[in-house]
Amino acid sequence: MTPRPLARALASGRGRAGLALLGAVVALALVGPWLSAYGPNHSDFAGGVDASGGPLGPSAAHLLGTDHLFRDELCRLAHGARFSLLVAVSATVVSSAIAALVGTLAGWTAGTRLGAIDHAAMRLVDVLLSFPYLLLVMAIGAALDRTGALTVLLVLGATGWLGTARIVRAKTMSLRGEGYVEAARALGGTAPYVLRAHVAPNVTGTLLALSVASVASMILAESVLSYLAVGVEPPTATLGRMLQEGQAALTVRPRLVALPGAVILASVVGFGLVGEALRDAFAAEDRRG
Amino acid sequence: MTPLLEASRVSVHFPVGGGWLSRGRRVVRAVDDVSLSVARGETLALVGESGCGKSTLGRALLRLVEPTSGEVRFDGADISRLDGAALRQLRRRMQIVFQDPYSSLDPRMTVRDIVGEGLVIHGLARGAALDAQVAPLLERVGLPRDAMGRRPHAFSGGQRQRIGIARALALSPELIVCDEPTSALDVSVQAQVLNLLVELQRELGLAYLFISHDLKVVEHLAHRVAVMYLGRIVERASAEALFARRRHPYSDALLSAVPVPDPRAKRRRLTVAGEPPSPLSPPSGCAFHPRCPRAQPGRCDVEVPALSDEEHAVACFFPA
Numbered sequence: 001m002t003p004r005p006l007a008r009a010l011a012s013g014r015g016r017a018g019l020a021l022l023g024a025v026v027a028l029a030l031v032g033p034w035l036s037a038y039g040p041n042h043s044d045f046a047g048g049v050d051a052s053g054g055p056l057g058p059s060a061a062h063l064l065g066t067d068h069l070f071r072d073e074l075c076r077l078a079h080g081a082r083f084s085l086l087v088a089v090s091a092t093v094v095s096s097a098i099a100a101l102v103g104t105l106a107g108w109t110a111g112t113r114l115g116a117i118d119h120a121a122m123r124l125v126d127v128l129l130s131f132p133y134l135l136l137v138m139a140i141g142a143a144l145d146r147t148g149a150l151t152v153l154l155v156l157g158a159t160g161w162l163g164t165a166r167i168v169r170a171k172t173m174s175l176r177g178e179g180y181v182e183a184a185r186a187l188g189g190t191a192p193y194v195l196r197a198h199v200a201p202n203v204t205g206t207l208l209a210l211s212v213a214s215v216a217s218m219i220l221a222e223s224v225l226s227y228l229a230v231g232v233e234p235p236t237a238t239l240g241r242m243l244q245e246g247q248a249a250l251t252v253r254p255r256l257v258a259l260p261g262a263v264i265l266a267s268v269v270g271f272g273l274v275g276e277a278l279r280d281a282f283a284a285e286d287r288r289g
Numbered sequence: 290m291t292p293l294l295e296a297s298r299v300s301v302h303f304p305v306g307g308g309w310l311s312r313g314r315r316v317v318r319a320v321d322d323v324s325l326s327v328a329r330g331e332t333l334a335l336v337g338e339s340g341c342g343k344s345t346l347g348r349a350l351l352r353l354v355e356p357t358s359g360e361v362r363f364d365g366a367d368i369s370r371l372d373g374a375a376l377r378q379l380r381r382r383m384q385i386v387f388q389d390p391y392s393s394l395d396p397r398m399t400v401r402d403i404v405g406e407g408l409v410i411h412g413l414a415r416g417a418a419l420d421a422q423v424a425p426l427l428e429r430v431g432l433p434r435d436a437m438g439r440r441p442h443a444f445s446g447g448q449r450q451r452i453g454i455a456r457a458l459a460l461s462p463e464l465i466v467c468d469e470p471t472s473a474l475d476v477s478v479q480a481q482v483l484n485l486l487v488e489l490q491r492e493l494g495l496a497y498l499f500i501s502h503d504l505k506v507v508e509h510l511a512h513r514v515a516v517m518y519l520g521r522i523v524e525r526a527s528a529e530a531l532f533a534r535r536r537h538p539y540s541d542a543l544l545s546a547v548p549v550p551d552p553r554a555k556r557r558r559l560t561v562a563g564e565p566p567s568p569l570s571p572p573s574g575c576a577f578h579p580r581c582p583r584a585q586p587g588r589c590d591v592e593v594p595a596l597s598d599e600e601h602a603v604a605c606f607f608p609a
Contacts (some may be wrong), residue, residue, distance in 0.1 A: 179387045179389055182353060182387070183393055183453070183456065186384060201395075202396075286396070
């Protein structure tokens with residue numbers, strides 16, 4: 001694995017734009033709570049109500065105002081972003097690990113004497129992919145009863161690896177046909193050696209690009225779960241729940257929807273851009289090869 | 290003296306089509322009942338058109354493809370049933386140089402790691418000791434010393450092929466299968482790589498199984514030649530004898546297809562009618578009979594001619 005395509009990806013236009021967006025979201029998640037004197041679940045009734053009898057708008061005490069339960073919007077936004085990022089990144093680590101394992105194993109055994117392993121793995125992927133994704137996630141979530149962060153993470157991780165595993169399998173199969181893999185076998189390299197020395201380094205780029213892009217869909221999926229109230233339980237602040245809670249007041253308090261929406265958008269676009277930049281850089285590296 | 294490599298009645302059959310739901314698997318006989326031998330320090334050229342099974346045969350002899358049947362002996366010992374550690378030890382003694390100088394080098398490895406890969410796999414050297422062993426190999430194949438730390442993309446096709454040759458040499462093999470090592474190179478570079486192979490053979494006493502479809506190249510460096518058609522050897526002789534006289538009509542046609550770089554030269558063109566048949570459904574009898582000018586109905590389309598036992602062996606009922 002060379003750092004060169006990585007550096008090139010992050011220096012590209014899309015890479016920089018993506019990193020800037022992600023930097024802003026991460027900064028919000030890290031610094032946000034300190035810009036507010038209140039906790040994310042603290043209802044501040046001391047400030048009273050506004051002219052229409054609703055929660056207060058932006059003020060010195062609440063920079064972004066308060067939500068329908070008089071909680072500090074900025075603080076909740078920061079905690080929501082923190083929660084979403086953590087869950088999405090951890091779920092991606094889980095799903096990428098599964099995808100790497102299943103994908104290389106299937107790709108390595110496809111069309112050989114051990115082809116049954118490949119068949120089994122890919123039919124499992126077919127079956128799981130044939131379920132509507134959200135339905136599957138919700139079904140698992142519901143079956144596990146009301147959930148904590150860890151369950152959400154595991155549900156997303158356990159369902160997010162399917163497409164990636166297919167791509168890793170295809171990549172592994174194409175690597176298997178490369179001359180240098182045959183050369184390594186001719187030199188006496190064992191299957192574990194070839195997998196470690198040739199397949200893993202050449203799959204890593206693809207996997208990294210896919211993983212970064214998949215963080216985006218994980219954030220979205222986590223938000224959807226929260227929005228549909230099958231995610232973590234209230235009052236934990238998540239971007240999806242904030243969206244849902246703000247929805248009731250959409251016409252009078254559009255910022256309660258716009259703010260979490262903007263944070264979701266920034267993270268999804270940010271991860272998407274960085275993922276695309278990585279994909280292009282590694283593809284260029286393959287062509288140069 | 291026992292030959293270094295001796296193959297007797299080697300066949301490689303590939304099942305094709307037929308997933309687990311469909312019946313009727315068919316078999317491609319890529320290599321069919323082939324016997325040959327290569328002596329120490331000798332070059333046996335294996336020639337034939339694309340798809341005739343010559344590369345598959347080369348790989349089967351190295352056990353990179355499993356032979357379906359037959360026996361391969363290396364230095365007197367049967368290697369067709371070796372596996373695990375014994376097979377890996379054997380691999381140090383027989384190597385391969387590939388046709389495609391691009392796909393055969395891992396783009397993410399440095400030249401040092403590519404050339405030294407065999408040494409690392411067999412635990413023979415690492416770190417500074419690896420450098421010390423790789424450096425003279427690079428020099429030997431005519432690459433600059435500073436190539437060591439660079440990656441394959443920094444090199445031309447000819448240089449990449451030299452890297453591939455250095456990798457094959459690293460384990461001091463006795464036999465190298467050269468699978469069309471120059472067919473992907475420019476003509477001007479081809480000669481350099483061929484000369485390098487000839488020099489290496491002279492210095493190191495290497496034996497080559499040289500797979501090619503280019504008879505000009507073969508004439509330049511082969512001691513003996515075997516002509517393959519559709520998975521079988523149809524003619525086998527010393528290079529001298531074969532280039533002086535072809536006994537099989539297919540060899541004749543193959544040789545007359547070699548371009549002559551002289552516009553005024555009078556050429557006797559012997560063209561072969563039709564396409565090479567599909568190895569999936571080879572013709573009955575002699576596989577060459579539908580395209581053969583000498584074919585006699587009732588004989589050639591019924592019986593399969595065996596390779597004769599002569600010095601200049603031929604598999605034909607009506608050899609010249």
